[in-house]
Amino acid sequence: MNWLDTVKxxxxxxxxxxxxxxLTMLGILIGIAAVILTVGLGEGAQAQVRDQINSLGxxxxxVSPGSVTSGGIRGxxxxxxxxxxxxxxALGSKxxxxxxAQVAPSTQSQGTLTVGSSNWTTSxxxxxxxxxxxxxxxxxxxxxLTADDENTAAAVVVLGPTTSQQLFGAENPVGQTVTLNNVPxxxxxxxxxxxxxxxxxxxxxxxxxxxxxxAQRLFGGNARTSVNAIYLSASSSGTLSAAYQEVQNELLxxxxxxxxxxxDFTITTQExxxxxxxxxxxxxxxxxxxxxxxxxxxxxxxxxxxxxxxVTERVREIGLRKALGARPRVIRRQFLVEASVxxxxxxxxxxxxxxxxxGVLPNFINSPVTLSPTATVGAIVIAIAIGLAFGVYPASRxxxxxPIDALRTE
Amino acid sequence: MDLLGPxxxxxxxxxxxxxxxRVSKVYRTGAFEVAxxxxxxxxxxxxxxxxxxxxxxxxxxxxxxxLGCLDVPTAGRYYxxxxxxxxxxxxxLAAVRNRRIGFxxxxxxxxxxxxxxxxxxxxxxxxxxxxxxxxERAVRALGRVGLxxxxxxxxxxxxxxxxxxxxxxxxxxxEPALILADEPTGNLDSVSTRDVLGLLxxxxxxxxxxxxxxxxxxxxxxxxxxxxxxxxxxxxxxxxVEVWTR
Ligand SMILES: Nc1ncnc2c1ncn2[C@@H]1O[C@H](COP(=O)(O)OP(=O)(O)OP(=O)(O)O)[C@@H](O)[C@H]1O
Ligand SMILES: [Mg+2]
Numbered sequence: 001m002n003w004l005d006t007v008k009x010x011x012x013x014x015x016x017x018x019x020x021x022x023l024t025m026l027g028i029l030i031g032i033a034a035v036i037l038t039v040g041l042g043e044g045a046q047a048q049v050r051d052q053i054n055s056l057g058x059x060x061x062x063v064s065p066g067s068v069t070s071g072g073i074r075g076x077x078x079x080x081x082x083x084x085x086x087x088x089x090a091l092g093s094k095x096x097x098x099x100x101a102q103v104a105p106s107t108q109s110q111g112t113l114t115v116g117s118s119n120w121t122t123s124x125x126x127x128x129x130x131x132x133x134x135x136x137x138x139x140x141x142x143x144x145l146t147a148d149d150e151n152t153a154a155a156v157v158v159l160g161p162t163t164s165q166q167l168f169g170a171e172n173p174v175g176q177t178v179t180l181n182n183v184p185x186x187x188x189x190x191x192x193x194x195x196x197x198x199x200x201x202x203x204x205x206x207x208x209x210x211x212x213x214x215a216q217r218l219f220g221g222n223a224r225t226s227v228n229a230i231y232l233s234a235s236s237s238g239t240l241s242a243a244y245q246e247v248q249n250e251l252l253x254x255x256x257x258x259x260x261x262x263x264d265f266t267i268t269t270q271e272x273x274x275x276x277x278x279x280x281x282x283x284x285x286x287x288x289x290x291x292x293x294x295x296x297x298x299x300x301x302x303x304x305x306x307x308x309x310x311v312t313e314r315v316r317e318i319g320l321r322k323a324l325g326a327r328p329r330v331i332r333r334q335f336l337v338e339a340s341v342x343x344x345x346x347x348x349x350x351x352x353x354x355x356x357x358x359g360v361l362p363n364f365i366n367s368p369v370t371l372s373p374t375a376t377v378g379a380i381v382i383a384i385a386i387g388l389a390f391g392v393y394p395a396s397r398x399x400x401x402x403p404i405d406a407l408r409t410e
Numbered sequence: 411m412d413l414l415g416p417x418x419x420x421x422x423x424x425x426x427x428x429x430x431x432r433v434s435k436v437y438r439t440g441a442f443e444v445a446x447x448x449x450x451x452x453x454x455x456x457x458x459x460x461x462x463x464x465x466x467x468x469x470x471x472x473x474x475x476x477l478g479c480l481d482v483p484t485a486g487r488y489y490x491x492x493x494x495x496x497x498x499x500x501x502x503l504a505a506v507r508n509r510r511i512g513f514x515x516x517x518x519x520x521x522x523x524x525x526x527x528x529x530x531x532x533x534x535x536x537x538x539x540x541x542x543x544x545x546e547r548a549v550r551a552l553g554r555v556g557l558x559x560x561x562x563x564x565x566x567x568x569x570x571x572x573x574x575x576x577x578x579x580x581x582x583x584x585e586p587a588l589i590l591a592d593e594p595t596g597n598l599d600s601v602s603t604r605d606v607l608g609l610l611x612x613x614x615x616x617x618x619x620x621x622x623x624x625x626x627x628x629x630x631x632x633x634x635x636x637x638x639x640x641x642x643x644x645x646x647x648x649x650x651v652e653v654w655t656r
């Protein structure tokens with residue numbers, strides 16, 4: 001009996017047991033689709049967070065007031081007003097911090113912008129011109145803030161795309177006037193969307209004004225000298241840790257703190273954000289992978305079960321084929337073909353459904369799904385292996401029986 | 411008809427097809443042991459038509475399965491055409507079952523999902539015959555058993571007698587020298603019985619060795635030799651039907 005005959009015999013057997021073959025394939029299919037979807041969800045979430053962090057800017061350092069290792073009477077992270085415009089100015093000196101490329105102090109506050117009868121509450125950022133470069137933001141139309149704006153505390157504003165949309169609709173707002181805290185501000189530009197389509201709405205709903213304008217004309221009190229954050233960019237990714245050191249030393253110096261454990265500020269790098277995010281994601285991926293593994297296992301046990309039943313039910317057939325002169329090898333081969341056709345068909349259908357699902361699912365759960373070729377191929381291989389192990393093993397055991405013993409089984 | 415009988419001088423010139431030497435078969439089921447065959451000696455020559463008779467449980471089927479290489483004896487030796495079967499490998503045995511022996515079962519044992527034609531083609535597929543030759547020979551074999559018009563019917567669509575004729579076609583399609591039939595007519599009515607026995611008689615007439623288990627007097631009378639089993643032993647072995655006992 002040649003391979004072609006064997007394949008035909010195997011296909012015949014599959015065709016003549018449609019329901020059972022269908023159920024076997026269904027088990028494999030569900031397992032594989034589950035693996036592809038869950039692994040895809042995990043990887044999609046990871047990619048999303050990575051995108052978000054990268055969209056903050058490259059080689060970014062963020063100095064925030066307060067300390068995470070809050071000791072003594074100091075307030076918690078971000079709550080103290082310990083950073084000042086003077087700190088930012090000092091860090092801008094090439095002598096003090098040679099590896100820092102650009103510095104952008106930022107003061108942030110909620111504010112309501114009014115145009116005619118419509119108004120919109122957004123986060124108003126007071127900052128200096130380098131902010132756009134440090135935060136990796138681009139201008140869609142008009143221009144960004146200039147040094148002139150800063151020096152003259154000009155009444156100008158750059159809107160985020162969402163804010164512009166809310167106040168002016170599709171109209172180009174450049175040249176129009178918006179009112180904030182009774183101060184009329186001229187719109188000079190609109191920011192580009194921050195890029196990642198992934199729910200970074202906050203980055204796009206903002207209004208950026210010169211720092212001096214914010215401090216002197218829009219907000220009173222603390223806002224006059226203190227800043228909410230200082231954004232810095234290192235000159236390159238290689239100098240990121242050097243820049244970190246320089247910034248830390250200078251700020252400790254300025255704040256008269258000798259022990260860095262008592263620092264009243266916190267420096268966050270993009271890298272540290274990524275590390276934290278990745279470790280969170282690793283947990284997520286392991287969790288999802290575990291669920292996927294269990295579903296594949298359950299699918300696999302289903303396949304095992306059906307293959308075992310199928311072979312046991314056909315021990316008589318095996319006996320008869322042996323009585324007619326089939327060599328054990330030929331019988332093993334027949335079941336090998338049957339099991340791998342079932343495994344492969346179920347695997348491919350499962351992969352298809354997984355792929356379709358990963359295209360459709362994001363529309364419902366607002367979370368991206370990344371197809372992982374490794375997981376897909378791995379799952380198919382496992383499915384076939386399960387089919388083979390639990391189809392061929394009992395079949396070859398039956399093939400070793402004396403034909404009459406096989407024929408006698410009920 | 412052979413006038414000299416199985417032990418006559420004529421047989422010395424004929425080739426031995428089957429020789430059993432002190433063959434025993436013990437079935438073990440849990441703590442129980444059933445001795446189905448005890449020290450059976452039996453020789454069958456080329457071209458003989460042998461009926462095996464005996465009461466139920468006397469070991470006829472067990473004997474037949476050993477003759478057909480479907481089962482192995484617990485003790486003793488079985489020479490098939492002079493070759494010791496116990497020294498053969500699994501693959502050798504498969505080849506023997508495929509080419510030298512045609513087996514007809516009481517329960518037909520056809521594959522229900524295959525057509526009559528495909529059932530008859532099966533042994534040829536295992537012998538590696540090319541596709542067109544397989545088809546031709548299977549069609550011819552089915553023609554020989556009078557089922558030329560039932561090629562594409564599945565066993566479920568055939569009567570018992572027709573199914574058994576398909577099984578006979580399957581047994582003869584490889585042109586084996588030895589045909590073994592275990593109560594082939596046990597499940598058939600008298601008309602079908604006559605058909606099937608006629609076919610076996612034809613095979614014998616064309617020079618094949620036929621061994622047949624039967625309970626029926628007139629069936630045994632058609633054979634040239636009757637081996638009577640009792641309690642796992644050969645009780646009587648003669649070439650006349652007068653020894654027939656029930
Ligand atoms: N698989 C088996 N396991 C255990 N005992 C068996 C097995 N097959 C047969 N036997 C026993 O061996 C003995 C001989 O059985 P066998 O089938 O050869 O008888 P038989 O002569 O063919 O009977 P019948 O005319 O009823 O078909 C019986 O006692 C039977 O119970
Ligand atoms: Mg019997």
